[in-house]
Amino acid sequence: MTTIANLKAVLGSFFHTPTYGAFELLEHALVELDDAGTICRITRAGDADFEQRVAAARAAGAAEPGAYLELGANEVALPGFVDLHVHAPQWPQAGVALDEPLNVWLDERTFPLEARFADAEFAYAVGHDLARTFLSRGTTTVLYFASAHLDGSFAVSRACADAGQRAIVGKVVMDDPAANHDFYRDATPDQALADTETFLDRVAALDAARRADDPRFAGAFGAVTPRFIPSCTDEALAGLGEIARTRDAYIQSHCNEGEWEHSVAIERFGKTDAEALASFGLLGPKSIMAHCTFMSEGDTRLFAETGTVVAHCPISNAYFANSACPVRRMHEAGVHIGLGTDISGGFSPSMYDNIRQAVMASRMLEEGVDALVDATRRGAGYPARISAPEALYLATKGGAEALGLPTGSFEVGRAFDAQIIDTRRAFADLTGFGIFNEPADRLARILYLATPDNIRQVWCQGKLVIERA
Ligand code: GUN
Ligand code: FE
Numbered sequence: 438m439t440t441i442a443n444l445k446a447v448l449g450s451f452f453h454t455p456t457y458g459a460f461e462l463l464e465h466a467l468v469e470l471d472d473a474g475t476i477c478r479i480t481r482a483g484d485a486d487f488e489q490r491v492a493a494a495r496a497a498g499a500a501e502p503g504a505y506l507e508l509g510a511n512e513v514a515l516p517g518f519v520d521l522h523v524h525a526p527q528w529p530q531a532g533v534a535l536d537e538p539l540n541v542w543l544d545e546r547t548f549p550l551e552a553r554f555a556d557a558e559f560a561y562a563v564g565h566d567l568a569r570t571f572l573s574r575g576t577t578t579v580l581y582f583a584s585a586h587l588d589g590s591f592a593v594s595r596a597c598a599d600a601g602q603r604a605i606v607g608k609v610v611m612d613d614p615a616a617n618h619d620f621y622r623d624a625t626p627d628q629a630l631a632d633t634e635t636f637l638d639r640v641a642a643l644d645a646a647r648r649a650d651d652p653r654f655a656g657a658f659g660a661v662t663p664r665f666i667p668s669c670t671d672e673a674l675a676g677l678g679e680i681a682r683t684r685d686a687y688i689q690s691h692c693n694e695g696e697w698e699h700s701v702a703i704e705r706f707g708k709t710d711a712e713a714l715a716s717f718g719l720l721g722p723k724s725i726m727a728h729c730t731f732m733s734e735g736d737t738r739l740f741a742e743t744g745t746v747v748a749h750c751p752i753s754n755a756y757f758a759n760s761a762c763p764v765r766r767m768h769e770a771g772v773h774i775g776l777g778t779d780i781s782g783g784f785s786p787s788m789y790d791n792i793r794q795a796v797m798a799s800r801m802l803e804e805g806v807d808a809l810v811d812a813t814r815r816g817a818g819y820p821a822r823i824s825a826p827e828a829l830y831l832a833t834k835g836g837a838e839a840l841g842l843p844t845g846s847f848e849v850g851r852a853f854d855a856q857i858i859d860t861r862r863a864f865a866d867l868t869g870f871g872i873f874n875e876p877a878d879r880l881a882r883i884l885y886l887a888t889p890d891n892i893r894q895v896w897c898q899g900k901l902v903i904e905r906a
Pocket of ligand 1 (some may be wrong): 524539543665691694757779782
């Protein structure tokens, strides 16, 4: 009987962005994994022991099928993506109902759909399909909003664990009877807080049990999740801040998303959305806030000072944010930023699509959009554009650093989370007739033109989770 061994070494070329602003190509390198699926050694062609280590890895692969992977001449690896903002129960409506303003879209379309997660089996089915879809697009780590239901939310955690995806999931809190439908809300603030604690306990137990079984389990984490200020009572917001503080838990919410949303906190508290969230103890280094388009200078400083992370969702912003997100301005002010799809405010589960939109939106912010406005006043009036490699950083290491999780690049000590890109698929040839062979051009072709079909394999924590024929 032959047993399939754990992957121990990969020989090939690897693109990644270990720092913001620049990419690196590890051309013809040997990446070695430990038993936990973590990168323990990288040897590059030209290093003294390269040939010897490759020979040993090949021999190990010959003895144990599965222990060694050699990428083909037309293949290259990228890190698995980190998606910092997703609503799992909205997956069935991705691409649907994007023509209403945010408040109408939530009340009339989204909350009735999310209410269906009262059925935990349905929640599991949707969560599993979404996790598999994300993996097939190269996304190995996701921060999810589930629904307001305890069991439905836990079903999403189980589905992601079963799919082999690293997932941080939150049971959504939306408890204000004046702001939510009776058919879809927490019964009381106390119930919302109790369910949040139970949810965090269940996810921690799931994580411990799976890790005990499998040293390459990618991880299941919980997050404290007030939907956004307009959905929650003061009591729930304060209680959630306290739960997060005592447990040192992740926090996720929406902040300063659009014209309407950012005005709610100002009317209710006489403070900005960001200041109000801070006053409830909801900002900090484990706090990830979606959108953040309407950021005053004070809000930006507050994020930088507290270490709060922005989940930039550029496709969603085009529909619901009434503006483009000042990514570069926030980055230069020292704010940590990652990228999110915001399924289904954003229609695409692909981080490639979001990388592209992040670049394009930043250019439109810089230059302006209305040709009837004089060029001197048309744009933002400050440098706003970001490059494709910068957007790749946000989609990989930026998101990983934001979560404090060791993934997002090919460096020793990081999980082997990778997508193997076949640059020569039929009808998806990224090689450009061999004319543009500089690494920057090869990477640009991948970032702008890769289709799901080009993603031949996806690995998460050293385990093969997607393989295309
Ligand atoms: N604000 C509160 N809930 C949501 C949501 O589900 N999607 C978006 N885009 N914004 C929100
Ligand atoms: Fe959202």
